Amino acid sequence: QSALTQPPSASGSPGQSVTISCTGTSSDIGGYNYVSWYQHHPGKAPKLMIYEVFKRPSGVPDRFSGSKSGNTASLTVSGLQAEDEADYYCISSAGGTNVVFGGGTKLTVL
Amino acid sequence: EVQLVESGGGLVQPGRSLRLSCATSGFTFGDYAMSWFRQAPGKGLEWVGFIRSKTYGGATQYAASVKGRFTISRDDSKSIAYVQMNSLKIEDTAVYYCSTGIYQHNHWGQGTLVTVSS
Numbered sequence: 001q002s003a004l005t006q007p008p009s010a011s012g013s014p015g016q017s018v019t020i021s022c023t024g025t026s027s028d029i030g031g032y033n034y035v036s037w038y039q040h041h042p043g044k045a046p047k048l049m050i051y052e053v054f055k056r057p058s059g060v061p062d063r064f065s066g067s068k069s070g071n072t073a074s075l076t077v078s079g080l081q082a083e084d085e086a087d088y089y090c091i092s093s094a095g096g097t098n099v100v101f102g103g104g105t106k107l108t109v110l
Numbered sequence: 111e112v113q114l115v116e117s118g119g120g121l122v123q124p125g126r127s128l129r130l131s132c133a134t135s136g137f138t139f140g141d142y143a144m145s146w147f148r149q150a151p152g153k154g155l156e157w158v159g160f161i162r163s164k165t166y167g168g169a170t171q172y173a174a175s176v177k178g179r180f181t182i183s184r185d186d187s188k189s190i191a192y193v194q195m196n197s198l199k200i201e202d203t204a205v206y207y208c209s210t211g212i213y214q215h216n217h218w219g220q221g222t223l224v225t226v227s228s
Contacts, residue, residue, distance in 0.1 A: 036214045040155065045114075045218040046147075046207065057216065089155055093213040097162070097171060104154035 003028065003100035004090055011108040012080045020105045022073045022090035028100045030071035034093035037066060037075045040104075041086045049088075050075060077107070085109040112136035112217045114208050119222030122198055132191040132208030132219055139189035140164060143212045146182060146193050148204035149221075156204075158182075160212050161191065176202075198226045 005023040012018035022029065022037075029035055037050040048057055050066035053073060063078045073092070077084050090102040118130040132144065143166075146158040159172035161182045170182050181194040191208055203226045209215035 034213050038215065045220045046155065046215070047218070048214070048216050051214050087154065091213055091215070097169070097212055099157065099213045101157050
């Protein structure tokens with residue numbers, strides 16, 4: 001059982017927006033602005049999509065955005081494209097070197 | 111360009127050992143913590159553990175599922191991170207990935223497959 005709760009699946013049609021949630025506690029997500037999101041296509045290297053809640057690394061399309069409210073972080077993918085179909089994971093600092101992880105969400109583009 | 115390349119995977123019998131390597135380039139390896147993750151067939155990514163930089167004493171932390179059996183180390187002179195896996199179990203079968211960082215993983219390798227089977 002993962003410390004951060006993600007829905008196992010999410011879906012949307014091309015062009016639509018979809019939001020994936022990641023729920024923790026006040027000791028992790030709620031207490032720190034160190035939430036990151038990763039995209040993982042099977043058989044490939046995972047890729048950092050969002051860091052520090054809402055920041056995007058260079059090269060990540062601005063269709064990907066992150067936010068946080070209380071103990072829940074969210075990843076929103078706007079203008080869904082076929083290549084966005086992947087597994088998405090959230091990770092949060094829980095203070096010091098403590099880290100907590102989400103179980104992953106499989107995003108399907110219909 | 112930052113590169114992380116895992117190697118050392120393969121088929122191993124239960125109870126045996128295996129050492130994985132993560133060779134890196136394109137960044138100052140000694141300045142970074144390194145983490146290991148794995149993905150078992152049909153499962154999600156699972157954190158294995160990490161090793162901090164020498165600046166922080168090279169401290170390590172491990173997931174409960176591997177603590178006492180796996181040891182993560184680093185050779186800053188070669189820019190390589192390792193995970194020594196002992197007393198392997200069938201449930202350790204997975205693709206193993208290395209990454210930079212502890213709670214923010216900017217760079218990842220492509221993974222190496224470890225199959226534990228008799």
